[in-house]
Amino acid sequence: MVDIKKSTKDGIEVFEAEINGEKIIWDSGLTYNSHLQIEKLLSSQKLISDKPNEMMFVIVHQSMELWLKLCLHELNIIIELIKNDEIKKPLKTFDRISAIQRHMTQSWEILATLTPTDFLTFRDYLKKASGFQSYQYRELEFKLGNKNKDLIIVHRENKGVYDHLVQTLNSPSLYDEILMYLSRKNFKIPEELINRDWSEPYQPHSEIESVWQEIYQESERYWDIYMLAERLTALEYYFQEWRFKHMKTVSRVIGNKQGTGGSAGVNYLTKALDLSFFPELWEMRTTMKNS
Ligand code: HEM
Structure with a gap:
């Protein structure tokens, strides 16, 4: 002893x-x-079937929700800093988000060990439960600028969550904040882009493309903003990787079956790959000329 x-x-x-x-x-x-x-954490896996593969399904989802929580936390820090005209400090926080995103994307590999046979043993138990109902994911999409407002109806019964999503919907996204910052720094940002109904999706504008071009073409002069723009690009790049791996994993597990949330499944997830949070940052790569 x-x-x-x-x-x-x-x-x-x-x-x-x-x-x-x-x-x-x-x-x-x-x-x-x-x-x-x-x-509390380890007693939060309430299995609804007696099938052995459900535990992995639950834990992968729960881990992703924890990482989403951290992404939201870090993103709020970034937005506050940018509101205060601080654009160097957020770079480190952007790098943390990117590291989380890569980790999240990698975790699809665990879910991909679920064969169609495995999933069918418990899929019916899920009834209509679906990722559509992930309110943290919806909040993250809103914060990044994908203001697909109709999707919040699935949270109508949960007042706290619903109100929070409405508030996020009606607030400027990360990109809106960055355009306002650029405007404060005397870049030519059209008034209608920084004084608008934030709940509406952002519409790409040629003047913004020109602003990013100027920044990229004179990168030495605008180094800090140029670095910020590259972090935004990385964030969207990794977000798309996550979406792509989700779509591919779903395709591997359920083929073209309808989702439990009622959508066309893989077809719905594939359409999301055409969405862009920071459209002009991608557009200007095509039109950019040698300076
Ligand atoms: C075998 C595993 C999975 C399958 C078969 C699956 C399938 C689907 C399908 C078909 C949809 C479209 C909505 C619907 O009709 O239900 C969807 C949406 C979604 N799933 Fe998954 N999913 C899986 C795992 C995950 C995991 C691990 C997460 C992590 C959080 C997740 C998060 C989401 C989110 C956030 C949406 C909404 C996407 C949007 O609205 O753009 N899914 N999923």
Whole structure:
């Protein structure tokens, strides 16, 4: 039996033991488990079938939701900094988001081990539950500028979530904030783009394409904004990779079957690959000339 030395410090019981020559200490205050809410986390996998593959399905979804939570948290930090005209500090936060995105994209590989046979053992148990109902994903899309407002109806019954999505819908997206920043820095940003109904999808504008061209062509002069633009490009690039792998994994698991949420399935997910959060940043790559 290992000897445990007990003492008290500031009203907290402190324990000390030696195991294999290593000192181990812990106390009755904050623990790994209480800080990280491990019991709550590990009791959140409420399986609805007795099929062995459902556990992986649930855990992959839950992990993605946790990463979405972190992406939203980091994105809020970026938006606040940009509102305050700080564009160097967000670069590090953008890099963190990109690292999370790559990790999320990689995690489709785990889901891809689900064969059509495996999935069919529990698919009917899911009833109409679908990724359509991921409110964090919808919030992220809104924050990035895909203001597809009708999709929030699926959250009508959940007032807190619904109101939050409406508020996000009616707020400027990351790109809107960046255009406002550029306007404050005297770039020629059309008034109708920075004084508009934020709940409407952003419409690409040739003047914005010209602004990005100027920034890219005079990259030395506008270095910080140029770096910011490259981070935006990376964010969209990795977002599309995630969408593509989702679509491909779904195709591998259910073929062209309808989704549990009622959509055409793979066909719906493929259409999303044509969406663009920062359209002029992609357009200007075609029209850009050697400076
Ligand atoms: C076998 C696994 C999966 C299948 C077969 C699947 C299938 C689908 C389908 C068919 C749709 C279209 C909506 C519908 O009709 O239901 C969809 C949407 C969605 N799925 Fe998945 N999915 C899977 C895994 C995941 C995972 C792991 C996530 C991670 C969060 C996820 C997140 C989403 C989201 C956010 C949407 C809405 C996309 C949008 O509106 O653009 N899905 N999924």
